[in-house]
Amino acid sequence: MKIHELFDIKFTKKEIISFVGAGGKTTSVFKLAKELKNRNKKVLVTTSTAIYYPNEGDYDELIVNDSINIDRIKEGSITVIGREVSKENKLLGLSKQSIDEIYNLKVFDYILVEADGSKRKSIKSPADHEPVIPINTDKVVGVIGLDCIGKKINEENVHRPELFCNITNSKMEEMIDEDKIFKLIINEKGLFKDTSKECKKYVLLNKVECEERKKIASRIKELVIKSKFEVIGIIACSIINKNIVFKWSDKI
Template identity: 35%
Template sequence: MKIKEALKLNDPILITFIGGGGKTTTLFRLGEELSAEEQPILLTTTTSILMPPPSAYDLAIVTEDVAEAIRQVRNNENKGRILLGKNITTENKLKGFLPEEMDRIYKENRERWFLVEGDGSNGRSLKIPEDHEPQVPSFSSITVILIGADILGKEINKENVHRHHLIQPLTQRTQQYVDKSLIFDLISHPLGITKGIPEDSKKVILFNKISTQGKESLEILRGLSEEMINEGKDAPIHPQCRISSILLGEVQDKEPIIEIVGEDRWSALF
């Protein structure tokens, strides 16, 4: 199924993508789905992203002034896909507005979908947030936490896990490899990968890269997803860690979502 269907999207809201394992790809894929239905969208970040090709947007608004950003977005209602940022760095990265600034821009443009990348992972499939991370606007109705399925079995080091040095202090684990129990601990810890998300934001995990890892990974992550959802419902865990639903998918596939575990679950499509 499409990402839009999996997230049960109807009216325009602000959605933030954090974690690792395909945030930017997922953001622009959802943007394509909404754009195909001729819905107005704004593509942006509260950190920085590699400047996308011109074919990915209809208009780029680059300004460091919040009021000017609000004005330009409102004055371009006829543009379906707007890319917004503060400036473009010498590394060709688009730097975004701070979460509180993004809230101001969104409040004046609620008729448009806001798709926001709120985290950086240096291309890694698993990201452990530092104190100042992630950067999620308070108006984020849905926050999607990405984890790459290819991280299973990988060694815990800087090549595979962004901010890998934070795992041991967080979980008290000294293991060398990523397994499903470690991912469970990182999701369920209040300072883990669900931290920094507004209390009233719906939290959705997306395990990406499922198809390329095969049925074994699907079974492992399906089991982990069941455990995570049941733990959230049946045991007293920190409210910050409760997950609404978990998506299993391959964002670059024609039908990017394979299965949903959680509220109003769908049948497996794999």
């Protein structure tokens, strides 16, 4: 299965897709971008927070702190736009208003936004100022890396562990399990915080690379379905290996 199929991309309209959470956002964004490029689409990859400076092979055009030259945006290309490059070699993001202004230019077929920071952890809880989702976002993909299962809730394993404890009714140093992940997904201050009702929500359970994680992903899926939490799709996969374990879909 292609990654674009996971998010029900039909190639019939222009979209903004925002990625939140932790545990594979950047990898997911660029792999999806390459698939869309191969479909001869004009793809913009950007961030409303910050991402590590991309490799040259991941884009065709890189714009930092400059205006868009429409004539340089070609079909079948990936453009990366950022505000500036930090001392840590991170590409700092645009405001969500700026991303919406670019969307309104109708230059790009798809705008893929990394809308959340996670400091390379596999699971996180958002702070008050997170995530930063552009207004015109059509779909929000909430990412969780299931390599967090069985690890302790602390600064080493969880981005913002105190907030994670508050949301999941847990204590520091407790083990992360499927029930805690379920609570993170459905809590209004959790994975999909600040996602509008108009946005289609997808849960992406990433790094599902062994039988035990497959079973855990299935249990999380059943808990979410039973809760009747409004979500369009639940996906278990290894994005880096492009290995899809399952996708559950509600009717669109």
